[in-house]
């Protein structure tokens with residue numbers, strides 16, 4: 001293999017590796033930031049989820065009520081009811097792309 005080809009290849013591998021490190025995969029973000037309330041399966045059957053009465057996101061009916069843009073906004077800005085915070089916003093921790101991926105992840109939790 002020519003040196004230039006080798007160099008180009010190692011640069012490619014390097015940039016791929018850093019790309020992965022920058023944006024965590026949605027499943028990982030879900031487990032780390034969301035599953036404590038919404039559950040790994042999205043059903044919300046955790047101690048906190050039951051207390052907060054989160055909806056079951058594996059339920060097709062619940063999913064049908066949710067619009068992608070509203071979900072993105074909720075994850076970014078948080079969810080309030082009667083002036084009280086029900087869920088905090090994640091715009092400090094997560095990028096817009098990561099939030100979009102999380103919404104796609106929630107769609108895949110549909111039973």
Ligand code: HEC
Nearest residue numbers: 033034037052053054055070071074075079086087090102
């Ligand atoms: C402290 C508990 C808690 C955590 C952590 C949490 N949520 Fe929520 N979430 C709630 C509550 C409470 C609601 C409002 C009730 C409901 O819609 O089930 C909600 C609502 C939502 C909604 C529905 C918004 C709408 O349009 O009605 C989405 C989507 C959502 N959460 C996604 C996420 C994602 C993604 C994460 C992680 C980045 C996350 N949540 C972390 C408690 C939490």
